[in-house]
Amino acid sequence: MTLAENNRDWIFVYEGMQPPHEGIEQLALFLIPIIGVAMSFLLFYVIRLFANFTAKQEQIDKLKEIEKQKTEFLSTIAHELKTPLTPITGWAEALTNPKIVGEITEKQKKAVNAIYSNAVKLNKLIGDLLDVQKLEIDRMEMNNTPFDVKELIETICQNFEHEFNKKNVKLQNNCNQRIVINGDAHRLEQVFNNMINNALDFIPNDTGIVELDAEQTGEFVMFSVKDNGVGISKENQKNLFKKFYQIDSSNIRKHGGTGLGLSICEGIIKKMGGQIWCESELGKGTIFYFTVPKDAGDKTS
DSSP, X not given: OEEEETTEEEEOOOOOOOOHHHHHHHHHHHHHHHHHHHHHHHHHHHHHHHHHHHHHHHHHHHHHHHHHHHHHHHHHHHHHHHHHHHHHHHHHHXXXXXXXXXXXXXXXHHHHHHHHHHHHXXXXXXXXXXXXXXXXXXXXXXXXXXXXXXXXXXXXXXXXXXXXXXXXXXXXXXXXXOOEEEEOHHHHHHHHHHHHHHHHHHSOTXXXXXXXXXXXXXXXXXXXXXXXXXXXXXXXXTTTTSTTOOOOTTTSOOSOOOSOHHHHHHHHHHHHTOOEEEEEETTTEEEEEEEEESBOOSSOO
């Protein structure tokens, strides 16, 4: 624009501002390749993550299938072993009866007793394997009926009387109150039997003692199995309830075993809705505690 003033011409020039969208376009042109590269890396990462997940899932499925086959194989073998073992045990026991086979010599009696005792051990081993399998697939049934705890413990003490007398050790029932609970007495007896057998392995001959007790604590009943054996180290206590775990047997263990007993005990007690734990000190003995609900329900689980 030209403006005349005082015989002078003034020229004004207006320069327009750069449209703002041109800067945005330049920024976009700069960012688009970067975003594209980032998206490519992200897509590559997602694809790789998915591929790894798929591969791991396939491995998990294969392991599950192997575990299933192992469980089925174990169950089949255990049942097949149990079938011929029943008549072996029965006939071995019958051979000690003079009314069936007549009198036998002491040497023969020892041989028959060896057959019978080993058949019983094998039968227990098979039973343990089957119980582990049932617990792993959650197929162990609980037959809940009312029973008196004191009477159950008295029966257990009577069943172990001969075993304890042989070692000149004592099994003591400290339960002096009548407690009726609704639960599976057979499975509870199985827990006691495993723990008492363990205690027998570690208590001293002649001076050994195992004490059984039970008391009601609210809606639960707490049981205990106490012994004056060698005790269990803190390190071993951490692994006691693991399958096949055994305390070092080089010096203190007197009898063999599978290491399944306490694992089965834990599985049974948890199945009943209770807890199990151990308190022990080396050289001072061990106490196993376990709880079960006073009323586990009316139906079979």
